[in-house]
Amino acid sequence: MTTQALPLAQPQTSFWSRLGNARRYIMIATVIGILLLITVLIGRVENTVADIVASFIATTITFATPLTLGALSGLYCERSGVVNIAIEGMMLGSCFFGFIAAGYFKGLGLPDQTALWLGVLIAMFSGLLFAALHAVLSIRFKVNQIISGTVINILAVGLTGYLNRQLFFQQGAHQLQSAGTLSRMPIPLLSDLPLIGGVFNQPPITYLALILVIVTQFVIFKTVWGLRTRAVGEHPRAADTVGINVYKMRYANVLIGGAIAGLAGAFFTLQSVGAFEPGMTAGRGFIALAALIFGNWSPVGAFAAALLFASAQAFQINLQFYSALVPPELDFLKKSQIVGMLPYVLTMVALTGIVGRTTAPAEDGIPYEKGE
Amino acid sequence: MAKATVVIPPSAPKPNRFSGLGQKILVPILAVFTALVIGGLIILISGGNPLEAYRGLIEGAFGTTKAISETFIWATPYIFAGLAVAIAFKGGLFNIGAEGQLALGALAAAWLGYGLPRMLDTTIPAIIHVPLVVIGGALAGGLWGAIPGWLKARTGAHEVINTIMMNYIALGLVSFLLNGPMKDPSPTNVIARTPSIAETAHIGTIFANPALRVHWGTLLALIVAFLIWWLLWKTTVGFEIRTVGTSSGAARYAGINVGRTIVLTMFLSGGLAGLAGAVEVAGLNYRHELSFALGYGFDAIAIALLGRTHPFGVVLASILFGAMRSGATRMQFLTQIPVDIISVVQALILLFVAADEIIRYVYRIRAPKEEVIMTRGWGG
Numbered sequence: 001m002t003t004q005a006l007p008l009a010q011p012q013t014s015f016w017s018r019l020g021n022a023r024r025y026i027m028i029a030t031v032i033g034i035l036l037l038i039t040v041l042i043g044r045v046e047n048t049v050a051d052i053v054a055s056f057i058a059t060t061i062t063f064a065t066p067l068t069l070g071a072l073s074g075l076y077c078e079r080s081g082v083v084n085i086a087i088e089g090m091m092l093g094s095c096f097f098g099f100i101a102a103g104y105f106k107g108l109g110l111p112d113q114t115a116l117w118l119g120v121l122i123a124m125f126s127g128l129l130f131a132a133l134h135a136v137l138s139i140r141f142k143v144n145q146i147i148s149g150t151v152i153n154i155l156a157v158g159l160t161g162y163l164n165r166q167l168f169f170q171q172g173a174h175q176l177q178s179a180g181t182l183s184r185m186p187i188p189l190l191s192d193l194p195l196i197g198g199v200f201n202q203p204p205i206t207y208l209a210l211i212l213v214i215v216t217q218f219v220i221f222k223t224v225w226g227l228r229t230r231a232v233g234e235h236p237r238a239a240d241t242v243g244i245n246v247y248k249m250r251y252a253n254v255l256i257g258g259a260i261a262g263l264a265g266a267f268f269t270l271q272s273v274g275a276f277e278p279g280m281t282a283g284r285g286f287i288a289l290a291a292l293i294f295g296n297w298s299p300v301g302a303f304a305a306a307l308l309f310a311s312a313q314a315f316q317i318n319l320q321f322y323s324a325l326v327p328p329e330l331d332f333l334k335k336s337q338i339v340g341m342l343p344y345v346l347t348m349v350a351l352t353g354i355v356g357r358t359t360a361p362a363e364d365g366i367p368y369e370k371g372e
Numbered sequence: 373m374a375k376a377t378v379v380i381p382p383s384a385p386k387p388n389r390f391s392g393l394g395q396k397i398l399v400p401i402l403a404v405f406t407a408l409v410i411g412g413l414i415i416l417i418s419g420g421n422p423l424e425a426y427r428g429l430i431e432g433a434f435g436t437t438k439a440i441s442e443t444f445i446w447a448t449p450y451i452f453a454g455l456a457v458a459i460a461f462k463g464g465l466f467n468i469g470a471e472g473q474l475a476l477g478a479l480a481a482a483w484l485g486y487g488l489p490r491m492l493d494t495t496i497p498a499i500i501h502v503p504l505v506v507i508g509g510a511l512a513g514g515l516w517g518a519i520p521g522w523l524k525a526r527t528g529a530h531e532v533i534n535t536i537m538m539n540y541i542a543l544g545l546v547s548f549l550l551n552g553p554m555k556d557p558s559p560t561n562v563i564a565r566t567p568s569i570a571e572t573a574h575i576g577t578i579f580a581n582p583a584l585r586v587h588w589g590t591l592l593a594l595i596v597a598f599l600i601w602w603l604l605w606k607t608t609v610g611f612e613i614r615t616v617g618t619s620s621g622a623a624r625y626a627g628i629n630v631g632r633t634i635v636l637t638m639f640l641s642g643g644l645a646g647l648a649g650a651v652e653v654a655g656l657n658y659r660h661e662l663s664f665a666l667g668y669g670f671d672a673i674a675i676a677l678l679g680r681t682h683p684f685g686v687v688l689a690s691i692l693f694g695a696m697r698s699g700a701t702r703m704q705f706l707t708q709i710p711v712d713i714i715s716v717v718q719a720l721i722l723l724f725v726a727a728d729e730i731i732r733y734v735y736r737i738r739a740p741k742e743e744v745i746m747t748r749g750w751g752g
Contacts, residue, residue, distance in 0.1 A: 085532065137727050146466055146532060147677065147726045151719055154670050158715025165710035166418045278712075286536050293533060337548035344537040344544075351529035 024294070024301065024350070028308045031346065032060075035315040038333070043322045050194060056314055058198025061206060063310035064303075065271075066091065066281075068209045069264035070288025071295065071302035072216050073127075073257040078297060079220060080253035081233040082138055083365040085149035087261050088285025089156035090130040094265030096160040098123025099276045100167075102269075103176040115179040119270050120205070124262035130156065131258020135251050142367035161278045181274040203271045205263060212260065216299040229253055233361035236368040246368045264288070290347040296358050305350075309343040316340055399728045400678055400685075402735055404692065407720035414716060415709060425709045432702020433695035439702070441584040445656060447694030449474070451593040452648035453668050454675035454686040455600050456517075456641045461681040462604060463637030464617035469520065469535025470645040471669025472542030473513035475660075477646025479546055481509030481653040482660035483554065485569025501572040502654060506592075509650020510643040516542065517642015518635055525631035531638070539669065550662050565661035575655035589655035594687065596647065601683040613637050645672070674722040693718065 019026065036056055043052045070087045077084035102119025106112060130152055137148040168176055182203040190200035220226040231239035232249045240246050264284075269276050287309050294308075295301025316339045319326060326334050333339060351358065412422030433443050453470045460467035467473075484505045489496055496504070520534035550564035557567070577587045604610035615623040616633045624630050648668065653660050675693055679685030696718070700711040724731050731737070 085536075137723075141727045141729050143727045147673075147722070150468075150670065150673055151723045151726060154674065154715060154722065155719035157670075158712055158717075158719050161712035162414075162710050162716055163418065165712060166420070170708055283540060286540070290533060290537065335548055335552070337544040337551070341541050341544040344540045347537050348523070348529070348534055351534060352523060352527045353529070 021296065021301075024296070025304060027350075028304050031308055031342075032311045035311050039315060039318045039322075042325050042327075042330075043318065045325055046322070052318075054195050054198050056311075056318060057196055058201070059314040059317060060307060060311045061199050061202065062272075063313045064306045065206045065209045066264045066267045066284050067288045067291050067306035067309055068213060068303050069205075069260055069267065070285050071292040071306055072209075072212055072299060073261035073264060074289055074292040075216065075220070075297060075299060075302060076229070076253040076257035076260065077131075077134075078292070078364050079226075079233045079361055080229045080250045081236060081361060081363045081366065081368070082135070082250055082254050083145040083149065084134065084254070084257060085146055085286075085289060086130065086134055086152035086156075087264075087288050088281055088283065089149070089153035090127045090134075090258055090261035091265040091268070091285045091288075092160055092279070092281045093130050093152075093156040094123040094127040094262035095268040095270075095281060096164065096265075096276055097126035098262070098266045099178075099269035100176065102179040106177050106179040112179045113183065116182050116270050119179065120182075120263065120266045123266035123270065124259045127260070127262020127265060128255055128258040131254050131261070134258070135254040138367065139247055139250050139254070142369075145365050145367075157279065160276075164276060164278055178274050179270075182271045205267045205271045208263060213299050213303045220299065230361070232368075233363055236363055240368075240370065246370070250368070261285075287343055287347075290343070293358055293360075294347055294350045297361060308346065312339065312342040312346075315342075396680065397685075398737065399731055400680065400689075400725055402731050402737075403678070403724035403728065404721055406724050406731065406734070407717050410720050411713060411717040415713060420707060420709045424707050425703050425713070428703035428706040428709075429696065429699035431699070431706075433699030435702075438583050439698065441579075441586040442698040443691065443695045444586045444590050445694070446697045447690045448587075448590045448593045448655070449648040449652050449668060450671065450675055450690035450693050451597055451687055452644050452651065453672035454679060454690050455597060455683060456644035456648070457672045457676035458679065458681040458683065458686050459600060459604070459613070459644065460637060460641040461676060462617050463613045463634065463641075464620065465521070465524075465634065465637055465641070466532050467517065467535055467638065467641045467645075468532055468669060468673065469517060469538050469542075469642070470648075470672045471666075472535070472539035473517045473642040473645035474649040474668050475542050475546045476516045476649070477509035477513035478649030478653045478660045478664065479549065479554070479566075480512030480646070481505045481650035482566040482569060484508040485573035485653065486567045486659070487554075489570045489572070495570065496572055498572040498574075501570065502575060505569070505573045505654045506575075506647065506650045509653065510646045513646015513649065514639045514643030517645065518639040521635040521638025524638075525634045546660075547662055550660070556659070563661060566659045568659050569653065573654055574658060575651065585656065587655035589651035592651065593690075596644070597683045597687050600644075604683070609636070671718065674718050674725075677725050678721060 036053065039056055040049055040052050070091060073090070074084045074087050098119045101122035102115045105115035105118045108115075110118070134145075134148055134152055137143040137151070138145040182205065184201055184203050185207070187200040191197050193200070218226075220229065228239065228244050228249055231244060232246045236246045239249075265281070268280055273280070288306070291305035291309060292302045294305035295303070316336050319333050319339065320336065323334055408426070412426065415422040415425055432439055434440055453474060456470050456473070457467050485501075488504075489501075516538065517535075520529075520531045520538060523529040523534055524531045547564060550566065554566050555561070556563075556565050575587050575589050575592075577585060578591070579586070602610075604614060612623070612628045612633050613636070615626065615628060616630050616637070620630050623633070645668075649660075652664065657664060671693060675686060675689040678692070679687070679689035696714050700714045703709055704711050
């Protein structure tokens with residue numbers, strides 16, 4: 001099936017290859033460790049090591065939130081056999097509609113936080129609608145799923161850009177108030193912990209992301225629903241034979257994925273920024289997809305990969321902050337574009353199989369034709 | 373590389389009113405029509421007048437000779453980039469990386485245009501300089517495209533995710549170079565752009581009238597479209613590309629070097645995208661600027677599919693998309709309807725071309741479906 005798939009690392013020879021999937025986590029931990037170390041070495045002139053580490057971890061968790069949610073969104077789709085490269089579009093569309101909804105509810109006189117929560121719900125619902133389009137196209141009409149995803153990505157860019165300008169930036173346009181952002185919810189005791197306290201002093205969508213990682217890990221691998229989902233993704237005909245409704249499982253999982261992508265979208269306008277800008281998801285959906293593949297289609301693996309990509313972002317921000325302290329021979333680290341390439345290069349390295357082969361669900365992307 | 377035909381075989385092929393070519397272009401035409409109708413509804417709902425909008429669009433695209441010239445200016449990079457995606461489709465590959473390949477092609481062309489004469493400290497005669505810039509840009513895009521091809525052939529890593537990743541790497545690289553080593557050093561410049569290329573690197577305009585900016589690069593695009601058709605259907609290499617695209621297993625049995633063909637296809641594909649960038653630099657902008665290359669990648673996918681992945685179809689689809697882009701500015705000027713509506717219409721066109729069952733159902737067309745073969749899933 002593969003074209004000359006010669007694994008780069010010869011199996012069963014070296015110690016490295018015998019580590020199997022653990023290689024991935026070792027690589028992730030090493031890279032995060034190195035990035036953190038460089039940050040500490042540069043920043044310790046101005047701040048205590050503990051402060052630098054604590055802020056690095058908190059920033060990483062914040063950046064990891066949309067990536068984690070996006071990856072989980074893709075996970076439900078792809079485990080059931082529907083490829084989702086439309087995470088980006090679903091996130092962009094839902095972050096726009098969630099933002100409008102929050103502003104609308106604020107206009108009705110609701111308190112800011114209530115309006116924001118309703119906005120989150122609308123964002124999830126619009127993610128679900130985009131997913132419904134993807135599901136109908138790829139399950140009912142059996143459109144090539146990568147093309148269907150591309151349709152949604154283009155549609156989301158066009159629709160949000162058009163509506164944003166047409167509704168709010170024309171003569172006599174509507175005035176939309178921003179309801180601000182969701183407030184932080186520090187968890188008593190845990191938020192006072194040294195170093196990792198920042199993880200427990202976050203706005204709610206971050207907590208939801210962390211909870212969803214654990215819930216998804218349990219649902220996919222320990223429940224009947226998860227077993228059926230994996231069955232229709234790996235061998236739909238066998239699943240059909242034992243009475244599982246392949247189409248129903250796929251529809252349900254794609255819709256769940258859409259709602260989660262909507263939550264990821266809500267992160268941008270309702271938790272992070274408090275305003276909408278065209279194209280504000282800036283490719284995070286594609287990085288989330290890369291995290292899913294890097295993490296080998298497992299929730300915990302995808303979360304680890306999301307942390308890796310987020311730490312590269314945190315590293316970038318920290319270097320900008322400590323820009324004056326960067327020694328001249330490491331000047332290239334100040335070029336945010338160069339450091340910013342790190343996640344993409346790492347993803348490509350991961351795909352070569354050096355850090356353990358990635359294995360997609362067997363029937364991912366292949367429409368199911370019910371036989372007679 | 374999981375492949376299959378995205379088709380339901382015709383149960384009973386009946387003789388049809390629309391045969392041959394007419395049949396081939398009927399569904400795309402209806403797809404465009406339906407997309408325009410739905411786009412009009414969106415304009416209507418959001419408080420605009422769709423008829424006025426579309427009148428502005430057509431006027432801006434074909435109303436004057438200048439408008440027609442601008443339409444072809446837009447269509448030129450679309451033809452190259454659309455061919456790039458189309459040839460990859462023919463080889464069973466999905467190149468989402470046209471955007472990055474195009475940007476690198478433009479960057480290389482710009483450097484050959486301004487940097488090389490400075491480095492050699494001489495003026496290069498135009499007869500050498502122009503081909504050098506154009507071919508250099510194509511090579512840069514080709515090599516960038518060949519990397520995901522090589523990774524696929526060597527390790528089975530999927531080209532979709534790798535071309536997306538390489539788009540972002542290219543964007544970072546271009547942004548770094550345009551803000552740093554390659555930035556236009558003139559004291560008034562605050563934008564991320566290269567210096568102007570030497571006059572000897574300019575592709576000339578076709579008409580003497582300075583209002584008509586259409587240049588010889590447009591003719592080159594048409595010639596290249598013909599060459600790609602010739603390559604795909606009249607040469608052994610083209611046969612190998614199409615065979616690998618249809619069934620890599622069968623190709624291997626037939627003794628075709630599948631890995632090499634994949635790398636070659638991606639090289640050609642990237643090279644065509646690089647040409648798009650190079651011709652934009654040498655024929656239109658005379659420099660490269662960060663914002664110039666944005667958005668072509670996805671447009672190219674829509675164009676390749678609308679053109680049924682056939683070089684001549686790509687040319688027609690490019691002219692249509694070029695007309696929409698050039699007309700949109702006029703539409704926004706006349707009716708205040710944001711140009712972004714064009715992206716919505718283009719997404720809808722892509723939707724109806726991809727899901728042509730919807731079109732067939734709505735318009736009750738009972739014709740055999742055409743086979744479209746392409747990569748799906750993540751393979752492995």
